[in-house]
Amino acid sequence: MLEAARLPTPLVDCTDEVLARAGVELRLKRDDLVHPLVPGNKWRKLGPNLELALREGHRRLLTFGGAYSTHLRAVALAARASGLSSVGLVRGEELARAPRNWSLRAAEEAGMELVFLSRAEYREAAGRGAEGAGGAGGGLGEAELRRRWGPCLVLPEGGSNALAARGAEAVVAELDGLGERDVVCCPVGTGGTLAGIAAGLPPGARALGVAVLRGGEGYLEGEVARLHREAYGREFGGWRIDHGHHGGGYGRVPAALEEFAAGFERRHGIALERRYVAKLLAAVHDLAGAGAFPPGTRLTAVVTGLPDPVVP
Numbered sequence: 001m002l003e004a005a006r007l008p009t010p011l012v013d014c015t016d017e018v019l020a021r022a023g024v025e026l027r028l029k030r031d032d033l034v035h036p037l038v039p040g041n042k043w044r045k046l047g048p049n050l051e052l053a054l055r056e057g058h059r060r061l062l063t064f065g066g067a068y069s070t071h072l073r074a075v076a077l078a079a080r081a082s083g084l085s086s087v088g089l090v091r092g093e094e095l096a097r098a099p100r101n102w103s104l105r106a107a108e109e110a111g112m113e114l115v116f117l118s119r120a121e122y123r124e125a126a127g128r129g130a131e132g133a134g135g136a137g138g139g140l141g142e143a144e145l146r147r148r149w150g151p152c153l154v155l156p157e158g159g160s161n162a163l164a165a166r167g168a169e170a171v172v173a174e175l176d177g178l179g180e181r182d183v184v185c186c187p188v189g190t191g192g193t194l195a196g197i198a199a200g201l202p203p204g205a206r207a208l209g210v211a212v213l214r215g216g217e218g219y220l221e222g223e224v225a226r227l228h229r230e231a232y233g234r235e236f237g238g239w240r241i242d243h244g245h246h247g248g249g250y251g252r253v254p255a256a257l258e259e260f261a262a263g264f265e266r267r268h269g270i271a272l273e274r275r276y277v278a279k280l281l282a283a284v285h286d287l288a289g290a291g292a293f294p295p296g297t298r299l300t301a302v303v304t305g306l307p308d309p310v311v312p
């Protein structure tokens with residue numbers, strides 16, 4: 001199994017000038033340090049799914065992802081560490097012929113069998129629309145996936161299912177003394193992390209998710225609510241998703257965001273993952289600067305992952 005490197009993950013104060021001026025405190029929940037190979041929310045979300053796989057005697061995990069999917073790499077490494085095989089359905093048939101990028105190579109080196117699908121085939125298999133296009137559900141269905149790729153436990157694209165939300169909820173249990181002045185913040189890709197955090201909050205505390213993809217209004221809120229129903233049998237209030245800081249879309253890092261991230265890294269001596277974590281922190285600073293949080297607010301930003309490796 002995947003033993004954590006450290007639990008609880010560290011909580012560090014990170015209030016800087018802009019925030020202090022707004023009367024707002026910022027703490028970082030260093031979930032990026034939870035596991036060296038499967039860091040951040042991928043560890044939180046996969047843990048309960050791996051337990052289920054082993055309990056039910058599965059030998060193989062199947063999941064979906066794009067060319068640089070952190071989830072795909074995480075599943076490959078987690079499967080290997082748990083003695084399971086894995087298969088990854090990858091969006092983009094052209095990638096089959098291209099030299100492997102560092103991310104797919106890492107998944108493959110961890111023993112994952114990669115299957116390259118055209119965008120249409122991928123959509124059919126994974127049951128998701130293009131960025132922000134919505135269209136949850138659907139997909140080939142687990143029976144058909146198993147018929148094609150063998151007996152396996154199927155994990156959705158991005159890994160967000162009811163067990164993943166339960167795993168993400170554990171972050172909140174590591175934060176003592178949350179109350180009325182607290183806002184726990186995280187990036188939102190598929191919404192599983194936010195769903196778990198929102199569900200775990202004590203009364204009065206709130207959660208803020210920052211969408212990193214464009215056009216997710218409505219769709220992402222629906223996903224979080226769906227995960228709440230699936231994992232807890234009810235919906236929760238006290239959370240919202242900011243859609244104004246995606247920087248142009250998934251994976252886009254505009255110059256201003258890069259500049260913010262580099263400045264934050266210099267000031268605090270922590271390396272920021274750009275697609276999610278830097279967007280989250282930039283959003284929080286921007287919102288605080290604009291007076292979105294009442295003075296006295298204590299923000300806790302969950303550092304959900306590590307920067308990509310520098311590839312030569």
Ligand SMILES: *Cc1c(COP(=O)(O)O)cnc(C)c1O
Binds near residue numbers: 188189193
């Ligand atoms: C995958 C990922 C996310 C997205 O989490 P969701 O649960 O899909 O919303 C956030 N941050 C990092 C660093 C990630 O790798």
